[in-house]
Amino acid sequence: MTVAIDRATGSRRGDRAPRPGLGQRIRNGLQKYWYAYAMIAPVVIVLGVIVGYPLLRGFYLTLTDANSLNSARTIGVNHIAATYRFIGLDNYKDILFGPLSYDRFWSHFLWTVFWTVACVALHYTIGLGLALMLNEKLRGRTFYRVLLVLPWAVPTFVTVFSWRIMLADSGALNQILHALHLPQPQWLEDTFWQRFAAIMVNTWCGVPFMMLSLLGGLQSIDSTLYEAAEMDGASAWQRFRHVTLPGLRSVSSTVVLLGIIWTFNQFAIIFLLFGPTGAPDAQILVTWAYYLGFGQQPRDFAQSAAYGVLLLSVLTVFTSFYFRWLKRNDQLAV
Amino acid sequence: MSTTTLEKTQATPAPAARAPRRARRRGERGPLGAALLHGGLAVASLIALAPVAWLIFLSLGPEKDDYLHPGKILGKFTFSNYSFVLQHTAFFDWFKSTMIVAAGTTLIGVFVAATTGYAVSRMRFPGYKQLMWVLLLTQAFPIAILVVPMYEIFSELGLIDTYWALIVINCTTAVPYSAWLLKGYFDTIPFEIDEAGRVDGLSPFGTFFRLILPLARPGLAVAAFYNFITAVGEVAFATTFMLDDSKYTFAVGLQTFVSQHDAQWNYMAATAVLIAIPVSVFFYLVQKNLVTGLTAGGTKG
Numbered sequence: 001m002t003v004a005i006d007r008a009t010g011s012r013r014g015d016r017a018p019r020p021g022l023g024q025r026i027r028n029g030l031q032k033y034w035y036a037y038a039m040i041a042p043v044v045i046v047l048g049v050i051v052g053y054p055l056l057r058g059f060y061l062t063l064t065d066a067n068s069l070n071s072a073r074t075i076g077v078n079h080i081a082a083t084y085r086f087i088g089l090d091n092y093k094d095i096l097f098g099p100l101s102y103d104r105f106w107s108h109f110l111w112t113v114f115w116t117v118a119c120v121a122l123h124y125t126i127g128l129g130l131a132l133m134l135n136e137k138l139r140g141r142t143f144y145r146v147l148l149v150l151p152w153a154v155p156t157f158v159t160v161f162s163w164r165i166m167l168a169d170s171g172a173l174n175q176i177l178h179a180l181h182l183p184q185p186q187w188l189e190d191t192f193w194q195r196f197a198a199i200m201v202n203t204w205c206g207v208p209f210m211m212l213s214l215l216g217g218l219q220s221i222d223s224t225l226y227e228a229a230e231m232d233g234a235s236a237w238q239r240f241r242h243v244t245l246p247g248l249r250s251v252s253s254t255v256v257l258l259g260i261i262w263t264f265n266q267f268a269i270i271f272l273l274f275g276p277t278g279a280p281d282a283q284i285l286v287t288w289a290y291y292l293g294f295g296q297q298p299r300d301f302a303q304s305a306a307y308g309v310l311l312l313s314v315l316t317v318f319t320s321f322y323f324r325w326l327k328r329n330d331q332l333a334v
Numbered sequence: 335m336s337t338t339t340l341e342k343t344q345a346t347p348a349p350a351a352r353a354p355r356r357a358r359r360r361g362e363r364g365p366l367g368a369a370l371l372h373g374g375l376a377v378a379s380l381i382a383l384a385p386v387a388w389l390i391f392l393s394l395g396p397e398k399d400d401y402l403h404p405g406k407i408l409g410k411f412t413f414s415n416y417s418f419v420l421q422h423t424a425f426f427d428w429f430k431s432t433m434i435v436a437a438g439t440t441l442i443g444v445f446v447a448a449t450t451g452y453a454v455s456r457m458r459f460p461g462y463k464q465l466m467w468v469l470l471l472t473q474a475f476p477i478a479i480l481v482v483p484m485y486e487i488f489s490e491l492g493l494i495d496t497y498w499a500l501i502v503i504n505c506t507t508a509v510p511y512s513a514w515l516l517k518g519y520f521d522t523i524p525f526e527i528d529e530a531g532r533v534d535g536l537s538p539f540g541t542f543f544r545l546i547l548p549l550a551r552p553g554l555a556v557a558a559f560y561n562f563i564t565a566v567g568e569v570a571f572a573t574t575f576m577l578d579d580s581k582y583t584f585a586v587g588l589q590t591f592v593s594q595h596d597a598q599w600n601y602m603a604a605t606a607v608l609i610a611i612p613v614s615v616f617f618y619l620v621q622k623n624l625v626t627g628l629t630a631g632g633t634k635g
Contacts, residue, residue, distance in 0.1 A: 054483035
């Protein structure tokens with residue numbers, strides 16, 4: 001029995017086994033709902049209070065000109081009330097179409113999209129390659145797996161600092177390149193190389209998750225499918241193309257979506273790799289928005305939150321389309 | 335249940351009757367294929383290890399500029415960085431904060447995610463689809479929009495600079511994904527077990543606690559690991575909300591070694607190594623379950 005078969009029983013739960021009479025069924029149903037609601041209550045309440053309310057509040061902030069000079073604050077024992085005004089959609093207008101919109105928003109937006117696509121593509125292909133290798137029968141497989149998951153196990157902020165040391169002007173990487181008589185880029189100063197380094201570090205951090213998820217997916221593919229394919233004379237490539245990839249479809253669609261969302265909002269890597277104020281051109285929208293809200297004086301809360309709303313809308317629209325596309329291709333198991 | 339299933343598939347793909355067939359295919363790979371496989375995995379492992387190994391190496395050099403000429407470190411190995419960090423910095427304060435936050439997030443997060451995951455795995459109730467959608471969408475909430483209003487709320491509640499603030503926030507990011515993951519895992523546990531429990535007179539809560547939770551241990555381990563590393567690795571909120579340097583978590587504390595003007599890389603490296611130890615221990619404890627747990631969540635999507 002494999003996971004896939006269990007899943008099939010899971011989705012058939014509507015017509016399970018013999019059932020009791022109608023009255024009993026309704027009573028059971030109510031009882032079931034009651035328990036269901038009791039069980040999801042903590043999450044719903046916490047998400048409602050800690051995410052939902054701030055979200056609305058944040059959205060309201062985007063319609064004002066709030067910054068650290070006019071917000072409510074306490075200095076010593078004096079409490080100063082908020083004095084910011086309601087200014088409607090001006091923040092959005094300014095961000096999207098204002099005179100500085102290209103420098104401040106669109107350039108970061110393009111880079112964020114490129115960053116997301118590049119990182120997720122690299123995560124997925126490298127992760128899949130390693131998962132395929134780990135799925136082969138070979139000596140020391142567990143050992144390799146433990147080593148390969150390490151980047152995920154060590155906290156990101158630790159390894160990012162390690163990368164920062166290695167990428168420094170005369171750090172390890174450049175010393176190696178020097179020894180090989182190759183050019184030594186200014187990893188942390190030059191915009192192109194900053195971006196290159198950011199993608200490299202993020203790829204390094206993100207591959208283990210993909211690899212493990214895909215490895216799990218590979219292991220749940222029924223091995224008789226491969227044998228059948230082999231009997232029919234399918235080549236290795238054909239087996240990969242027509243058995244492995246379809247078998248991985250539902251895992252892939254989930255991890256790719258999560259990967260896109262996580263990478264799009266990846267904060268820690270860029271924030272730590274370049275420091276809070278460094279590398280303005282390598283900042284993606286999230287870190288840039290954080291910089292506007294917390295990294296400069298006066299802190300521009302309204303614009304920062306407006307960036308947040310824009311980011312969230314981009315992701316929501318994207319996720320909806322992605323879901324629809326998955327549903328059309330019948331790849332979604334929700 | 336799923337553990338055994340998967341291990342069976344990975345250990346022996348086919349019963350004895352098909353063995354010769356497999357053997358022949360294996361033979362086709364030949365020594366070259368095996369060498370390539372080992373080579374590829376070895377190179378990948380090296381790349382995975384290098385930054386961590388480098389950090390350990392640098393932590394043994396006494397000067398803060400040693401990273402510029404690592405060859406010299408070989409001649410003067412010392413643990414002085416470690417003793418400095420342990421004795422003259424707030425390391426233990428940071429350790430305490432991190433552990434409180436991480437343990438709190440893990441315990442509360444896994445429990446809440448488990449009940450939610452169980453509810454969405456076993457029951458179809460009005461609002462089910464919306465809940466799944468919201469769980470997914472919370473992953474997409476950028477900190478930029480949340481950080482300011484959350485800061486306001488928490489400061490009104492007097493929660494700035496407290497561990498609770500970070501625990502709650504970490505839960506909001508970790509729980510949706512854990513719930514999603516655990517739902518997939520619960521789906522792989524046969525429904526007959528629930529039914530048997532109900533027949534024997536257990537309430538749904540009883541079934542959940544006594545039968546399902548023990549069976550779901552691998553899934554719970556993965557969720558715990560995910561919660562733990564999310565909490566330990568959280569940077570943005572910890573940086574913004576923790577003002578008192580005795581309450582810094584490691585993510586904030588480590589940044590104090592690297593300011594604009596002065597970077598004490600040697601101390602930083604030593605601290606980083608010390609941080610990696612408890613996390614690696616935790617990782618080692620759960621790693622056997624990782625593949626199984628992630629699969630269930632992943633295949634279910």
